[in-house]
Amino acid sequence: MATINVNGRSMKVDASPDTPVLWVLRDELGMTGTKFGCGMALCGACTVHLDGAPVRSCSLPVSAAVGHRITTIEAMSGTPVGKAVQTSWVANDVPQCGYCQSGQIMSASALLAKNRKPSDADIDQAMSGNICRCGTYNQIRAAIKQAAASLNGRA
Amino acid sequence: MAGFGIGQPVIRLEDARFLTGQGRYVGDVDLARQAHAVVLYSPHPHALIRSIDTRAAREAPGVLAVLTGADAEAAGLGGFPPLFMPAVRGQAVGFRTLRPVLVADRVRCIGDRVALVVAESLAEARDALERIVVDYQPLPALVDIETAAAPGAEAIWPECHGNVAFELRHGDPAATATAFERADHVVSVRLRNNRLIAASIEPRCALGVYDTGADAWTLYTASQNPHGVRTMICDAVLRVPQSRLRVIAPDVGGGFGLKTNPYPEDALVLWAAKVCGRPVKWVASRSESFLADNHARDQVVEGALALDATGRIVALRAQALHALGSYTFSAGVAPIETALKLIPGFYDIGTLDVSTRAVFTHTSPMSSYRGAGRPEATFLMERLLDEAAVQLGIDRLEIRVRNAIAPASMPYATPTGMVYDSGDFAGLMSACARAADWSGFEARCAASARAGRLRGRSIVGYIEQGGRFNDRMELRFDPAGGVSVVAGTHSHGQGHATTYAQMVHEWLGLPLEQIRFVQGDTDQVPFGRGSFAARASLVGGCALRLAADAIIERARPMAASILESAEADLTFAQGGFQVAGTDRSVSLTEVARAAFRPSGLPVGGAVGLEASGSWAAEPPNYPNGAHVCEIEVDPETGEVSIDRYTVVDDIGTVVNPMICIGQVHGGLAQGIGQALLESVIHDPDSGQLLTGSFADYAMPRADDFPAFEVGFRSTPCSTNPIGIKGVGEAGAVASPPAIINALIDALRSQGIHEIEMPATPARIWQAIARHRGDRA
Numbered sequence: 001m002a003t004i005n006v007n008g009r010s011m012k013v014d015a016s017p018d019t020p021v022l023w024v025l026r027d028e029l030g031m032t033g034t035k036f037g038c039g040m041a042l043c044g045a046c047t048v049h050l051d052g053a054p055v056r057s058c059s060l061p062v063s064a065a066v067g068h069r070i071t072t073i074e075a076m077s078g079t080p081v082g083k084a085v086q087t088s089w090v091a092n093d094v095p096q097c098g099y100c101q102s103g104q105i106m107s108a109s110a111l112l113a114k115n116r117k118p119s120d121a122d123i124d125q126a127m128s129g130n131i132c133r134c135g136t137y138n139q140i141r142a143a144i145k146q147a148a149a150s151l152n153g154r155a
Numbered sequence: 156m157a158g159f160g161i162g163q164p165v166i167r168l169e170d171a172r173f174l175t176g177q178g179r180y181v182g183d184v185d186l187a188r189q190a191h192a193v194v195l196y197s198p199h200p201h202a203l204i205r206s207i208d209t210r211a212a213r214e215a216p217g218v219l220a221v222l223t224g225a226d227a228e229a230a231g232l233g234g235f236p237p238l239f240m241p242a243v244r245g246q247a248v249g250f251r252t253l254r255p256v257l258v259a260d261r262v263r264c265i266g267d268r269v270a271l272v273v274a275e276s277l278a279e280a281r282d283a284l285e286r287i288v289v290d291y292q293p294l295p296a297l298v299d300i301e302t303a304a305a306p307g308a309e310a311i312w313p314e315c316h317g318n319v320a321f322e323l324r325h326g327d328p329a330a331t332a333t334a335f336e337r338a339d340h341v342v343s344v345r346l347r348n349n350r351l352i353a354a355s356i357e358p359r360c361a362l363g364v365y366d367t368g369a370d371a372w373t374l375y376t377a378s379q380n381p382h383g384v385r386t387m388i389c390d391a392v393l394r395v396p397q398s399r400l401r402v403i404a405p406d407v408g409g410g411f412g413l414k415t416n417p418y419p420e421d422a423l424v425l426w427a428a429k430v431c432g433r434p435v436k437w438v439a440s441r442s443e444s445f446l447a448d449n450h451a452r453d454q455v456v457e458g459a460l461a462l463d464a465t466g467r468i469v470a471l472r473a474q475a476l477h478a479l480g481s482y483t484f485s486a487g488v489a490p491i492e493t494a495l496k497l498i499p500g501f502y503d504i505g506t507l508d509v510s511t512r513a514v515f516t517h518t519s520p521m522s523s524y525r526g527a528g529r530p531e532a533t534f535l536m537e538r539l540l541d542e543a544a545v546q547l548g549i550d551r552l553e554i555r556v557r558n559a560i561a562p563a564s565m566p567y568a569t570p571t572g573m574v575y576d577s578g579d580f581a582g583l584m585s586a587c588a589r590a591a592d593w594s595g596f597e598a599r600c601a602a603s604a605r606a607g608r609l610r611g612r613s614i615v616g617y618i619e620q621g622g623r624f625n626d627r628m629e630l631r632f633d634p635a636g637g638v639s640v641v642a643g644t645h646s647h648g649q650g651h652a653t654t655y656a657q658m659v660h661e662w663l664g665l666p667l668e669q670i671r672f673v674q675g676d677t678d679q680v681p682f683g684r685g686s687f688a689a690r691a692s693l694v695g696g697c698a699l700r701l702a703a704d705a706i707i708e709r710a711r712p713m714a715a716s717i718l719e720s721a722e723a724d725l726t727f728a729q730g731g732f733q734v735a736g737t738d739r740s741v742s743l744t745e746v747a748r749a750a751f752r753p754s755g756l757p758v759g760g761a762v763g764l765e766a767s768g769s770w771a772a773e774p775p776n777y778p779n780g781a782h783v784c785e786i787e788v789d790p791e792t793g794e795v796s797i798d799r800y801t802v803v804d805d806i807g808t809v810v811n812p813m814i815c816i817g818q819v820h821g822g823l824a825q826g827i828g829q830a831l832l833e834s835v836i837h838d839p840d841s842g843q844l845l846t847g848s849f850a851d852y853a854m855p856r857a858d859d860f861p862a863f864e865v866g867f868r869s870t871p872c873s874t875n876p877i878g879i880k881g882v883g884e885a886g887a888v889a890s891p892p893a894i895i896n897a898l899i900d901a902l903r904s905q906g907i908h909e910i911e912m913p914a915t916p917a918r919i920w921q922a923i924a925r926h927r928g929d930r931a
Contacts, residue, residue, distance in 0.1 A: 032183035033176015035408075037356045038441040042849035045356050073176035086174045090166055093813040096821060097648030098173030099357040099408025105174060124858035131849070133356050133409050134648050135824025135886075137857045139817065 004065050006031070007075035017063035022046045024062050025072060033073040033102050037131070044130030047103035048072050054110040056129075073102040081109045084147040092143040096134035104130050108144050116152055118144060160661035161877075164813040168667065169652040178406045181360045181375045182438050189362070190219050191277040192427055192437040193284050194420060195270040196446050197262035200296035200517040200842030201311075204260055204269070204289060211286035212272060217279030219431045221287065222271040222423070224259025232256055232426060233391045237483035238383075238416055241321055241492060249321030249513070252312060254482040254520070256392060256419045256426070262291070263311060263481035264518050265844050266447035268419045273427050273435055296517040296842030300455060300476045304514045311481065311515040320479055321488075323495050324510040325571040331508035334470035338461030342542040348531045348891075349912045350453035350478070350835040351828075353524050354854060357408020358439040359448065363424030367432065371399040372425045376417070378402070379410040379645050380685025384417040385677050392422040400425070404675040404685075407647035411825070412523035413448055414647070415687045416485040445847045449485055450835055451524030453478035454494060454531050456511075460539040466549045468504045468558050473535060475511040477521075484520035486527075486687075488513070493528025493620065496571040500536040501580040501618040501779055502558040507570050517842055523687060525825050526887040529619040537615040537892035541899070542908075551896075552588050552614050556581045559616065562870075573620065575777045576873045583803050584616050584781040586868050591783035591801035599785070599798075609788040610798070611901025617889035618779035621881020622693035622772030626684050630659070630702045632764040634751040636744035638665060640699065642674040643683020644691040648821075649883065650814040651691060655699060657810060658877075662703040663743055664730025681767075689778065689881025692810065694770045697875050701768025709766055710746045712759040717741045717749060776872045778880040780804035784893040788901045793920030795831060795898065801864040802889075807872040807880035815882050819865045822886020828855040829887075830894035834913050853913070 003012050004021075006029065015024050020039075025031045025048070034057055037045030041056035048057045049071035057070075076082030085108050095101045104127070111118055111126035118126070123141050132140070159165050172178050209221040234253035242248045258267045270287055274280035297303040297311060303318045311318050335341060355377075362375040372393075378384050381402040389397045407414060420437050427435040439447070458473035477491045495511045540558075544551040559580040560567050567575045596612055603610035629641035640655045652672035659670050673679050684690075707727045714732035715722040718739050725732045731742040750757045750764040783801045788794070802819060809815050832853035836845045846852040871878025891912060898914055899907065906926040910918065 026183075027185075030185075031176070033178075035180075035357070036182065036438070037358075038849050040441065040848060040850065043356060043441075043854075077175055089174050090170050093164075093167060093817055095167070095170050095173045095648075096650070096817055097355075097357070097409040098170075098178045098406060099180065099355070101173050102176050127857040129856075131356060131854050131856060133354060133411070133825075133854070134817075135821035135855070136817065137824065137855075137860055138820055138863055140857065141862075 002062055002066055004062060004070060006070045007072060013062065015062050018061045020058050021048065021060045021062055021065050021070065022057040025057065031072055031074055035099055035102055044103040044107060045100050047106040047130065049106060049110055052110065052113060054107045073105060076105060076109060081112050081151065084150045085109045085112065088143040088147040088150065092139045092146060094136050094139040094143050096136055100130060100132045104132065104140055108140065112144065112148055112151060116148055118148060159657060159667050161657055161808065161810050163657065163811065165653055165657055165811055167650050167653045168656060169650065180357055180406045180408050181362055181377050184362055184375050186364065186434040189434040189436050190273050190275060190431055191280050192271055192273045192424055192435050193280040194268050195284055195287055196443065197265060197267040197269055199262055199291055199293050200265050200298060201294045202262050202291040203294065204262065205292055206290045207270065208288040209270065212283040215279065215283035215286055217275035218272065218283045219275065219433065220273040220427055222257065222427065222430065224255060224257040227255065227257045228259060230426065231394065232422065233394055235387065235391055235484060237488060238486045239488060240483065241323060241488055246323050247321040250312065250315040252482045254484050256422045266519050271423050271427060273431050298516055298518050298837040298842045299839055300453060300478045300514045300516055303516045304476050304512060311517060315515065318515045320483055320513045320515060322510060322512045323492060325495060326507040326509055328508045330506040331470045331472055334506055335461045335472065338469055339464040340462040340543065340546055341459055342539060342546050343457065343459035344538045344542060345457045346534060346538060347911055348452040348454040348534060349829060349833065351451050351524055351833050352445060352448060352835050352852065353411040353413035353451065354444065354852065355409030355411060355413055358441060358444045359414065359418060359420065360438040361421045361424045362434060362436040363428035364434045365428040372428065373401045373403065374421060374425055375403045375405065376421050377407050377414055378404040379407065379414045379647055379687055380416065381645065381675055381677055382683050383685055384421060387417050388422050388425065393425065402677045404645060410647045411525045412451065412527055412687055415523055415685065441849065442847050445852065446844060448519065449522035450480065450519045451490065451521055452531065453521060456535055458535045458539055460543055462543055462547065466543065466547050466554050466557055468502060471499065471504045471507040473498055473509040476514050477511050478516050479513045480516055480518045480520035482520045485522040487520055487522045489523050490528035494531035496573060497529055497532035497619060498535055499569050499571060500533060501560055501578065501616055502536065503560045518837060525822060526884045527688065529884055529888040530826060530829065530891055533617045533888050534892045537896060541896045552584060552593060555584055555614065555616055574774060575618065577870045578777065578779050578805055579870055580616055580779060583779065583805055583868055584614060587781035587783050587801055587803040588614055590803060590864060590866060591799065593783065603787050609790055609901040609904065610785065611897045612783065612785045613893050613896035613900060614781060614783045615889050615893045615896060616781050618777050619884055619888050620775045621689035621778050622775040623688040623690050624684050625769060625771035626694040626698055627682050627767055627769045628695055628698040628702050629767040630706050630765060632747035634748065636747045637669050637671060639671040639673050641680050642672065642695060643680060644695040645675055645685040649686065649691060649818065650811065654810045654814060655695065658696060658699055659703060662700065663706060665743065689883040690772060692879045692881055693776055693875060694772050696877050696879055697770035698768040700876055701770065702766050705766035705768060706764065709759060710743060710764060713749050713757055714741050714746045716758040717746065774874050776807065776875065776880040778804065778806050778882060778885050780885060780889065782889045782893040784897045786897045786901060788898065788919060790923055793916035793923065795914065795919065797861050800861055803866045803868050804885055805868055805870050805880065806882045806885065807869055808878040809867050809869060812867065816865050818882045819886045820863055822884060823863055823890050824855045824860065826887040826890025827860065827894055830891045830912050830914060832913050
């Protein structure tokens with residue numbers, strides 16, 4: 001048994017210490033918004049926040065998450081940055097199949113939480129770990145800029 | 156219908172769930188008492204199975220079933236035939252295979268399915284899988300098409316000599332030979348289309364349920380075509396009536412052709428669900444996806460162009476070898492046909508002689524992947540045109556404009572059996588060149604040179620074929636007056652919930668919020684063929700148009716009754732019926748509600764209001780366009796950066812420009828991936844797969860692309876009532892030659908005239924170094 005903090009709530013989970021957080025979220029807690037893509041931290045589909053920083057939950061053992069705050073896509077509507085990102089994602093027609101978008105939004109909102117004026121290079125740097133096979137990269141770049149503008153009170 | 160109708164950039168109605176983690180993909184579906192399945196995949200590209208010992212696996216903790224090919228035979232399960240062979244279009248009969256759900260005797264590719272383990276948990280299933288002992292006798296493998304097609308190569312299927320399943324040919328060999336003899340100029344190329352994998356971020360997955368009382372199954376599967384899955388599995392594998400299988404394809408995380416047709420795992424979970432009396436779920440790992448998904452492309456082609464002194468094409472010749480993999484599986488025939496038929500592009504080429512051979516190899520079966528033959532065809536024609544322009548000293552835009560089919564020549568029959576209905580190809584290329592500042596290139600090139608970088612550019616034209624087969628759409632009102640679009644097509648990223656709603660809004664005047672979208676469930680959708688080959692806009696859109704027209708006619712008697720008027724006096728506009736010459740009117744919503752009155756038969760005779768429409772892609776449509784690309788190469792590292800990329804497409808009527816631009820971007824990302832990054836590689840000696848993860852198979856990422864400039868310049872299609880042309884494949888078709896031609900343009904000064912895809916920095920650097928060595 002371990003106790004982890006997910007989206008501000010303390011959760012008791014019955015998983016071995018090396019179980020990746022991804023499977024604790026999906027299989028034990030029924031939170032399926034976080035997706036499996038590769039299991040090797042190479043595609044970004046499983047991105048969550050650990051104390052606000054983007055991490056690949058497929059490669060993060062649950063033991064390493066104890067004592068830290070995990071935030072998932074399910075909680076993003078409740079944060080100003082997450083809300084701004086979701087709103088600009090819709091306005092810029094970002095999603096296609098949608099599968100990688102939980103991870104994209106988690107990476108984008110982590111970027112915007114610490115950098116309210118990201119350059120193209122900042123965006124590429126923050127987002128290049130998240131693969132989108134539908135090729136929504138241009139739209140993601142535009143949406144991040146729009147979300148930044150809105151957070152800065154210019155939209 | 157300004158605002159939300161056809162042509163408006165309506166934001167997608169389906170987005171909210173994808174942005175909040177509420178999308179529902181097959182992997183997100185868990186059922187009570189669900190067991191977990193894993194598949195034992197062949198580690199050998201070619202081997203005899205001497206024996207399979209499953210005793211230890213059966214005794215492992217938590218195991219519910221261990222199934223092998225012998226069990227499948229005993230259970231009477233059939234194998235997968237190809238979806239079709241070329242004979243259906245009057246071409247060669249060819250050699251076809253049946254792919255068993257589990258292989259009992261001889262594996263012919265890495266990833267051939269050998270056994271299935273079902274256990275209480277995934278971990279237990281994986282542990283038990285390790286305990287299966289298969290005694291393989293490894294045999295030499297032919298993983299390369301040229302080796303497999305070489306004289307004397309061992310037969311991969313004993314009855315198929317030479318490993319050629321079929322040969323296709325178009326044209327007039329005698330006339331072509333004569334034209335080549337008389338030509339002023341001949342250029343030739345030899346090209347390889349690298350083997351790719353779709354690698355949707357959602358891996359393939361399936362969940363099978365068996366209802367003992369009803370003796371019927373439900374399959375949740377990540378599919379582009381649930382009805383096609385039902386037909387194949389019921390008819391070929393389970394051999395049961397189609398009414399006994401319900402297939403549900405909910406949200407699907409990317410298809411790109413990969414998920415067009417069923418795989419063995421779809422049948423295996425259904426069989427296992429009956430054997431175990433439990434729902435059985437299977438999800439591919441990423442390594443299993445690389446091993447066992449269909450692959451695509453893998454073609455070698457030699458082509459030549461004959462031209463007169465003015466740069467007019469007089470003839471074209473090509474011979475190709477195109478891989479089938481180990482089985483004629485799924486839609487594997489389709490790309491091979493298309494790669495041949497589309498070679499002429501939108502150019503008036505006089506005569507031609509083109510042929511291709513479909514070659515078995517000891518690799519994963521090949522099937523459709525975004526473009527499905529169109530990129531191969533376009534790559535050949537556009538590489539040849541660049542070589543011709545260089546040899547003749549003609550500008551590369553000019554040689555294309557000179558040879559493009561003129562609008563006045565429409566309809567234009569190609570020597571490969573297609574009839575183009577519309578298009579202004581020279582106009583498109585000129586427009587794209589202007590948009591890309593074609594004439595400002597020299598200054599940018601000089602600036603690059605001052606920075607020690609090599610700049611190159613390209614212009615390419617493409618035409619492709621959108622739409623295939625027929626389909627069915629339905630409009631169904633509910634008692635409150637809401638309407639459901641019941642789609643035979645399947646959206647897995649294309650935004651159909653939005654675009655179909657825009658169409659219904661345009662034609663029936665109903666507000667978007669009153670329009671619901673239903674797809675992906677064989678119990679809710681009477682019939683359909685799913686989405687592939689850029690077909691949904693044409694067959695789905697036109698079928699929906701007919702359904703909407705039928706709704707108006709079915710509603711008319713009731714409307715006349717409500718308005719106490721003659722049917723002939725009613726006109727339909729803006730969502731309702733009006734009595735001509737009066738201010739009396741009734742909305743379609745009110746008419747629909749009236750059709751659900753409880754007593755007496757409604758006027759018109761039917762309770763409720765619904766109608767279906769059907770459309771066939773005969774003829775299909777021909778989307779076309781032009782791409783201009785400018786790249787820079789760092790000669791010291793071989794690194795390529797795409798500086799600007801401009802597209803002008805003719806996709807006929809644009810239903811939703813935002814969604815269409817997204818489709819073009821997606822195609823560009825995949826085509827540029829083919830040109831610069833992606834390659835499925837097998838070791839030529841061992842036949843082992845060397846690219847089995849995202850660490851080895853280079854996927855395009857955010858920092859690989861510039862901002863794309865995409866514009867539309869439409870000539871409506873003349874053979875369908877909406878004027879629509881497909882958009883799904885477009886970007887992937889023209890981008891490989893656009894990138895490679897620009898790259899070669901940059902490298903010609905270094906003495907380089909060809910480069911193989913993917914043009915990685917290592918490959919470019921080696922080519923530069925080799926030629927420097929030659930000159931030294």
